[in-house]
Amino acid sequence: MRRHHFHFILAIILFSCKQPSKQQENPFTSATFKSLPKYPSEGLLSDFDLLVNSLKEGHTGIYWYSSAKSFDSLVSVQRAMIKDSMNGFQFYNIVAPIVAFTKEDHCDISLSDELKAFQRQQGKFLPLSVLNSGDDAFILSDTVSGHAFKGARIVEINGLPIKTIKEKIYKTFGSDGNIMSSKIVFLDGIRLAVEYAKVMGQPDSFNITVVYPSSEKQETVSVKPVTFKTLKAIETSVNVAYHTDTSNLPASFKCLDGNTAQLTFKTFSNSNFRKHSMNFRQFTDSCFNILLNAEVDILIIDMRENGGGSEGNEDYLFSWLTDKPYIKYDSVELSRFAFSFINYTDYAKDSDRIDLYKELRYENELTGSGRILRRKGIYTPTPPRAHPFKGHLYILTSGWTYSGGAEFCSLVREHTNAVFVGQETGGGYYGNTSGTLLELTLPVTKLSISIPILKFNLAVHKGIPGHGVIPDFEVKPSFEAFSKGIDQELEQALSVTPAVEIK
Template sequence: MKRDSITILILLFFGLTVHAQAGKNPVPLKLDRATADLTLKQGEEVSFSFLLKKDVYYSITVEQKGIDVTIGLKDQRGKTLQEVDSPNGRFGSEKIVFSPDSTANFILTVKPLADTANAKAGNYSVIVQSPPKKLKPLQYKALEQDFNILKNAFIETHVGLWYNTYTQFDSLCQVQKRKLKNKMTALDFYKLVAPIVTYTKEGHSAIQPSEETTNYIRQNGRYFPFLVKIFDKKVYILNDLDNYKTRGMQISKINGTSIESIMEQFLRIEPADGYNTTSKYHWIETAFSKYYLRFFEQQPATFNLELIHPKTNEKISYSHIPALNFKQYGKFVSKETKAIPNYSYKESAQLKIDTLNSIATLVVNTFSTSDYTNGRKGFKEFLAKSFQNIADYKIQHLIIDIRKNEGGEQGMEDHLMSYLVDREYQKYQYAEIPSFTYSFLDYTEYRDKKSAEDFEKELRGEFYRSNDGRYIELPGKYKGDTPQVNRFKGDVYILISGLSFSGGSEFAALAKNYTKARFIGEETGGGYYGNTSGYFIRYTLPNSKLTGRIPIIKFVVEKKETGIPFGRGIMPDDEVQPKIEEFLSGYDTEMEFVKKLIKNK
């Protein structure tokens, strides 16, 4: 039975102690003061109220301490504005970032995730944070501790030691460590360690600024008001802005800094598999304004641009272009991306059949099970129906488009492969983890003893320690699907790009090894020889509060004699890339190239 809430507010040191009970009356919260640990049981729902001011960006965090919760933000009328349940499980943070359009009271709801695997009861804490007015300086010893924790975690997990020797990796770390200075901010520290994460040459590795930095930037940062696209290492603008005719123009300088210098910096901090760069350029495109703010100017009032017309090489200059705040930038991106053809995908997968030319085009934009109705089962049903239609129409040519497929869940690529092969195949030479236990878990989502034990148990369920001391996957753990009866027997063409990553790139590698498919586009972002992914250890450094993740399963693909250099992705048989005017018009250069190949066959 639900009871009315009883609220007792007692300020103790830096914390706010709140005794919250499930009920209809919200518990009032003061901003920037964390509650003590509160208890929540299955079937309960607790709500909190607080006043938020117009156009201020607040960070609302519920720290899970033994129970998996769902949180929601509502306005005074009870309308749900946001609802969040991240895949953190029973430990870690659930976060909402919100900036109201008017000053008002808002309600936060906290309730247990309705799942039989969830705990019957557990603790949590709540804090609603205002953005900081400035970034606080950190002491050298604190920065040094964070640096050492990160470096040692990479070495312990062997991340960075597939493409580098220990001496090479340690040498870069020493160079960066000498740059540490007393009273650096967390943003300064992020800039210093980001190149180390990139140097691991593992595209699944990541590091992000602290929450303090992110909150500060949301409130105070000013953004470059343009979307960009990169072709052949040249950076082009995708939109006009008010009276500035910039669409399709090539960038030469931003506020006096050459685009070459800007891109050199961005390439140093964008991780990728091995020696690949195609993925870097694609990811930099979407993060361009964010990266410029982090690494060059946090609060520019305006931008001065020097541009080049791509056809005439005419130099064009614009001055005093207003910068955008975070809210303006979000609205700008939402509007402009809708106006650009094929900027992002709308459907997870689709099939088109051209009976006149006997061509089927199968687009698979993701292997994420959450993007398909009924998850993995739904994806397999889509494939079964698609290939049945292909068989019914006696299609001779199959185009598979994975240019936007950045991966997803393990094994999804095998479901697609099962329609292209006539026999079972060996997927990996091996899959390996560094260990079952790790010394730095106190700074991760597994800092709690129970969660650390569960993580170790999960790893032991998939790997074993072999006679040579390595931790190898159990026999049969990562195995391809049985070939389908109605497999496709005609010509196969696969469109690839730098965004073909992780499982998407792995599918391309398998198709390269076990089919006669022809590849068109650009080098895949994911490595041909494998990647490190699967399980991730997500960390938070104790002083700077930088966050990130370390992948720990090293998947080594069963390779054939392909001539692909180590550390590179799957190379296209036909390298095809659109010109900027083709991209802006919506003309699909790679797809039309394939159709001409088929027509002239």
């Protein structure tokens, strides 16, 4: 929280020290944002309170990783920041940390259509595409304003360390629990530039300090911002230069040699499979029939881009990896059967609201403990196979592996001896809050918030609370490997000698 009132003596002392730039002080009050509407404090407070109350009422897992006391404490701090005549960006940066504090990746906040249009038409962006590795960010763009920055590591932008910038941006979007892998990978490519513009500001120039890995030479260069159209062109050129896989196929299968096969699932979404004239279950069955008939001994399942999809596909895939009975969920919990804020959501239409409430009543019941849980028999996990794959199993994971993709990984970790390679999954080990999402639109500022209402508690016990599946072999992204087209996680998996077979 910024403090604006100082004792006179303290103010003199601070004035003599290095002062933060104007951009850091008031990043969204410059002439750049003059055309944006400003909202009265009454309207902003009304939107703020609606958001907070809706999260408390609808988000079933809101206190899974944080206490009610800590949440309310943050709410009090952020609410006190609201002033009269704020624009949408300023308000976004007040409420986004509250949404992020739910610590659920399915709970998102989006700019209004007006702010999105502003970004597309008038936005000023860093002319960069990057690869993140921990706190570091390496520039993928070939040239920036005539400067050959490719491969350079960013040290500072406009006087702020890149680590500080990332930490501030991280506070505006959530991840499951305390998982950082999903936040790190989310800022890859041009997304660092996009999020910087939303959170840090849109100045008329950027002083970028970089270090060149080959020489360790440090240099600070002033560059001009670019439009969103130019930023997208940078993204395209980087994808071409680094032969980035832009295939939209939801899944693929290939034999790497006579004894090793790779099965890739980028999604579990049935609609995505149908879009490509594929059927998830038919595809999965055919792959495992090939594996069993060919007596392939080593299977690598690539889940690095799998953010989930249609419920049930994760355990359908898992059923091919075990012949032992298992329980998928301890419980699936609903927050309530009806919502006071429903008229501000995508279920505001009478027919939509009635259908939603009917479905919630049909699938869930109020138990003696006072909890609303999914009725028995509504969902039954796929039973194990009589003849599953019993060879050596490797799972490739990343921060993009979440929701149903992470649930699959949790089941595999819990019930097999599979070896995990890559980064911690972006999805929590013990489940997530997802399923039906209520898209809340704040009536004054028009910011949009996705509120998940079903808490899926996986029947697993081997994980670390607040984290995802931790890989057995962690692979930290490397610019050198990326620039050469080396698949680090796959290479690591292939280099590990099979030790034990899955149970």
